[in-house]
Amino acid sequence: MIEHPHIAVFGETDVGWCAATPPNETSDDDGRPIVRVEGFTAADPGAPKRRVYDDPEVRALRERLRRRNGLPGLEIVEPHEIDRARRIFLRDGFVVVRDLLDRDALDAFREASARVLRQILAIPGFGGRKYVTETSRLPHRYSYGTSSASRQLLHEKVWASMIDLPTTTPLLKSFFGGDDYWVIGAGGDLCLPGAIEYQALHSDTRESYDLPRARLEQARRAGVEPRTGEDGELDNRTRQLIFERTPPRVTINFLMSDLTWENGPIRQIPGTQVRSDRPPTQADEPAWMRLSTLVGAPAGAGVFRDPRAWHGATPNLSREIRAMPNVEYGAPWLEEAVFRPSMPHDVWSGLGAHAQKIAGRVTTGPGEWPAGAGAMHPLASERARAKAAGNA
Numbered sequence: 001m002i003e004h005p006h007i008a009v010f011g012e013t014d015v016g017w018c019a020a021t022p023p024n025e026t027s028d029d030d031g032r033p034i035v036r037v038e039g040f041t042a043a044d045p046g047a048p049k050r051r052v053y054d055d056p057e058v059r060a061l062r063e064r065l066r067r068r069n070g071l072p073g074l075e076i077v078e079p080h081e082i083d084r085a086r087r088i089f090l091r092d093g094f095v096v097v098r099d100l101l102d103r104d105a106l107d108a109f110r111e112a113s114a115r116v117l118r119q120i121l122a123i124p125g126f127g128g129r130k131y132v133t134e135t136s137r138l139p140h141r142y143s144y145g146t147s148s149a150s151r152q153l154l155h156e157k158v159w160a161s162m163i164d165l166p167t168t169t170p171l172l173k174s175f176f177g178g179d180d181y182w183v184i185g186a187g188g189d190l191c192l193p194g195a196i197e198y199q200a201l202h203s204d205t206r207e208s209y210d211l212p213r214a215r216l217e218q219a220r221r222a223g224v225e226p227r228t229g230e231d232g233e234l235d236n237r238t239r240q241l242i243f244e245r246t247p248p249r250v251t252i253n254f255l256m257s258d259l260t261w262e263n264g265p266i267r268q269i270p271g272t273q274v275r276s277d278r279p280p281t282q283a284d285e286p287a288w289m290r291l292s293t294l295v296g297a298p299a300g301a302g303v304f305r306d307p308r309a310w311h312g313a314t315p316n317l318s319r320e321i322r323a324m325p326n327v328e329y330g331a332p333w334l335e336e337a338v339f340r341p342s343m344p345h346d347v348w349s350g351l352g353a354h355a356q357k358i359a360g361r362v363t364t365g366p367g368e369w370p371a372g373a374g375a376m377h378p379l380a381s382e383r384a385r386a387k388a389a390g391n392a
C-alpha cells in the first residue's frame, strides 16, 4: 500500500501526471494493461503522446483549451430559481445550480472525497506506474461508485447526508413532478491531473420508450395534454413530449472545485436526452462538442443531469484534482429491478423523514450490511472477491 496523506480534492497537488502510464491504456478485470478502440473506454486518437505536464503536445492542447474551452452563455442558476432551473433542465438535459452546498457541507464532502480517493490510490500500480488504472476506464479517471464493491457509497454517512438537502429537494420535486421519487445510489467520479485523454461521449442510460400509467400521470402533472389520434392511441407529438418531460432519472454531481478550462470540466451536449441515435465516436466528434464544457461552474454548485443526455469527461491538464461526488435518483414509475440495497439500516435510521422515505428502496434490513460496502478497489476482479467474501 502507498500512503498519500496530503491528497485534497481542490487546490494544487502533486498527485497525477504519471509519465509511466501510456496514453489510452486501461485495465482488464485483473489489472492487465490494454487499449480499447470502441465503447466507453475507447482510445482518444487526438491525445498527446506523453503524460507530461510540459510536453509540447500537452502545452498545445492546454493553449487550445485556454482559448476556447467552455459552452458559451452557460446559464448558472440559484437554488431558489426553481421554475427557471426546471425549464433549462428539461430543455438541455442538464442545469448548473450554484450554492447547493453550504460551507460545512462542502468541507465535509471534500474531506470524504479525499479520504475515499486515498483508499483507491493506495494500491501500487503495475510496472512502474504510479496508480492502478480502474478496470474499463481511461488512465487517471476513477468512479467513486464503480470502485466500490457495493457499486455505491451510500454506506458513507457523508454521501447519505447529501440525498436530501434544503437546496436540492425542492428542485428534485419540481423535476419529478412530486415527492415520490427514489434514491438509486450515490458515488460520482473524479480525474487526477494528467488525465490527458477525452472520454468518449456517451449516455449513462437510454430512453426505454415505456409508458406505464404512472409515467402518463406524471406527464399530466408536468402539463402534457394527452392528445390521441383517430385510433385512440397517443399521437407521436404527445409521446415525444412525455419522453422529454418525464426524465426516468436525475443525477446531481456536486462540484468540489471550480470547473476551469484546464481541470477537466465535464462536457454536456445540450438537447440530446431523448435522442435515439448514438453519440459520435472519439474520431468523429466535432470540435464544438469537445469544447461544450461547463467551465465557470463554481465549487459548491451541482450539475443536475439527465443521464440520458450525451456527456463525457475532458482532459485535466492542471495540477488540481477534479472530483464530482454524486447522488442518483429515479422517477416514481422506474422499474423496481433498478434498486439494490446499498445503504445500511443504521445509516438510514440517522436520516430525516423525507430522506428515509426516498431511500426506502436502497436500504438494508436492520443489522444487515450491504455486500461489498466498504471495499474500494480499482480492479473488477478484486471487487468481486470482496463482495463474495462479504456474502459468505
Ligand SMILES: [Fe+2]
Binding pocket: 202, 203, 204, 311
Ligand atoms: Fe457518464
